[in-house]
Amino acid sequence: MQKTQPQIEALFPTLVYRAGLDRADSLNHALEQAAFELAEHDEAGRRWCARHGYPGYTSYGSLADLPDRSPPFARLKRLIQQHAARFARELHWDLRGGKPLCDTMWVNVLPEGGSHSSHLHTNAVLSGTYYVKSPPGAGPIVFEDPRHALMMAAPPRKASAPRASRTYVAQDPIPGTLLLWESWLRHEVPLNRAAGERISVSFNLVIG
Template structure:
C-alpha cells in the first residue's frame, strides 16, 4: 500500500474572538461604532468613491482606531492573544522578534458589493473578525496557493476533499476571528443580502 503524506500545509485559524479576550468585546457596540465611524469619516468616503470601492473601508483613512475608540483597543488586545496562538500552531521561530499589529480597518459591504481577490504583502499574519453577517451574505473565498502553478492539471472532482480543492468557501459567524498567513489569496464574493456585511480586518508584522 502506498505511503501518501500531506506536504506544505496551509493553516486557517478560526475561533470566537472573546474566547481569549482579556476583556470581552461587545459586538453590538462594535457594529454601532463601525457604522458611526463610516458616517463621520469623510476622507474614507472620498477614497472609496475615488477608487470605486463598494460601501466603506477605513483602510486608507484611519490608522489609529485602537487609540481613538476603547472598543477597538479591546479588539486589538484580543487579537494579540489569537495571533500568538496561531503563530505557535504554525511553529514560527520569531527569535528575538515579535508579531505586532501593523494596521486594522473597518469594512462595510452593502448589497451587491464585492472585494476582489488579493493578498496582504509585507505582513506575516492577516485576518478578519466578523461584526455583522446577515442571512445570505457572502462567505470568504480562499484560493489554493499552488493554483497558478498547476499548469495542465485537470480540475478536481466536485465535492472532493476540502484540503484538495482549488477554492474553499468559509462562512463565518458574528464574533469569529479568522487568521491566515498573509500570502494566502482570498476574496469576498458578492454580498447578496439586503443588509450590510461588516467586518474588521488587520495585519501583523514581524519586528
C-alpha cells in the same frame, strides 16, 4: 525484501486559524456602532471609497489609528494579538524573541451587492478578519489554493473533493468569529446577496 504499501504524505499545509471570541455580543454591538459612526463622519474615507470604486465604506485608505480612537478596537487588537501568538506556535515559526503585533486595522461596511475582488496582503506576516455583523446570505470569504498558478496542465478537482483538496474554500462570515492566515494566501469576498450590511474588521500583523 518486504513489500510495503503505497503511502501518500501531506506536505506544505496551508493553515487557517478560526476562533469564536468569548462575550462577542457586547464587543460586536460596540464595534457596529463605531463602524457606522466612522462611515458617517470619515469624509476622507468616503472619498477614498468613491475614488477606488469600493462599495459601502472602509477606513482602509483613511484611518490608521482605530485602536487609539475607540476602546472596542483597542480590545479587539489585544484579542487579535493573543490569538496570533497561538497561531504562530502552530506554524512553528522561529520568532527569535519577537511576537506578532497588529500594526494595521480597518473596518469594512459592505452593503447588498458589494464584493471584494481577489487579493493578498503585502508587507505583513499574518492577516485576518473579525466578523461583527453578517445578515443571512452575506458573502463568505473564499481562500484560493496558493499553488493554483503553478498547476499548469493539472485537471480540475472533483466537486466531491474533500475540503482540504479543493482549489477554492469558502468560510461563512459568522459574527464573533476571528480568522487568521498567512498574508500570502489569496482570498476574496464574493457578491453580498444579503439585505443588509456585512460588517467586519480586517487587520495585518508583523513581527516586532
